[in-house]
Amino acid sequence: AQTVTQSQPEMSVQEAETVTLSCTYDTSENNYYLFWYKQPPSRQMILVIRQEAYKQQNATENRFSVNFQKAAKSFSLKISDSQLGDTAMYFCASHMNTGFQKLVFGTGTRLLVSP
Amino acid sequence: GAGVSQSPSNKVTEKGKDVELRCDPISGHTALYWYRQSLGQGLEFLIYFQGNSAPDKSGLPSDRFSAERTGGSVSTLTIQRTQQEDSAVYLCASRDSGTINYGYTFGSGTRLTVV
Numbered sequence: 001a002q003t004v005t006q007s008q009p010e011m012s013v014q015e016a017e018t019v020t021l022s023c024t025y026d027t028s029e030n031n032y033y034l035f036w037y038k039q040p041p042s043r044q045m046i047l048v049i050r051q052e053a054y055k056q057q058n059a060t061e062n063r064f065s066v067n068f069q070k071a072a073k074s075f076s077l078k079i080s081d082s083q084l085g086d087t088a089m090y091f092c093a094s095h096m097n098t099g100f101q102k103l104v105f106g107t108g109t110r111l112l113v114s115p
Numbered sequence: 116g117a118g119v120s121q122s123p124s125n126k127v128t129e130k131g132k133d134v135e136l137r138c139d140p141i142s143g144h145t146a147l148y149w150y151r152q153s154l155g156q157g158l159e160f161l162i163y164f165q166g167n168s169a170p171d172k173s174g175l176p177s178d179r180f181s182a183e184r185t186g187g188s189v190s191t192l193t194i195q196r197t198q199q200e201d202s203a204v205y206l207c208a209s210r211d212s213g214t215i216n217y218g219y220t221f222g223s224g225t226r227l228t229v230v
Binding site for chain 1: 146148150156157158160163165171204206208212218219221223224226
């Protein structure tokens with residue numbers, strides 16, 4: 001079975017600081033993708049960053065980067081130089097490329113960036 | 116269209132009534148998903164359509180829930196005899212099944228309130 005766990009219900013960070021959101025997952029597959037999505041109050045799910053499991057290099061997108069530890073099944077998101085607009089719910093999700101190809105989500109982390 | 120469109124944006128209905136929620140995916144996306152997000156929760160998978168294949172209905176919570184996808188494009192999620200526990204945001208997503216590179220594109224959801 002495919003499961004994703006986010007153990008931090010809420011996190012706070014001050015503007016310009018760095019914050020790391022944790023995510024662990026469980027799968028017996030080797031061919032999969034991992035994602036972080038951001039959901040602001042508008043409800044729109046916005047793709048922040050993705051990681052292919054077969055790539056060892058950690059993905060980066062501007063201020064967002066991941067620490068992908070495949071053996072430990074860990075996929076944390078680091079947000080550098082936090083901005084007020086980063087305030088949102090963040091969801092970690094996994095997608096298997098075989099079998100039931102759907103996104104499985106964690107329960108989310110609410111991030112508050114304060115001035 | 117440029118994105119995934121869902122309608123209505125908000126729906127208030129009386130307990131026991133039937134409701135229909137609509138999703139218009141990105142043109143050419145063969146995979147379409149419905150998710151449910153209850154207050155403060157993660158996203159719960161409901162149903163998955165892939166081209167002309169039989170849909171994966173494994174996430175539907177009861178036989179009051181059904182969905183169809185006509186012509187491989189627009190999808191309708193129907194909830195019969197609504198109950199208060201059906202109150203949630205219903206999100207639709209689509210993706211190009213030929214590649215996962217761009218992830219899933221989500222609509223802004225329909226907030227359903229059963230009173």
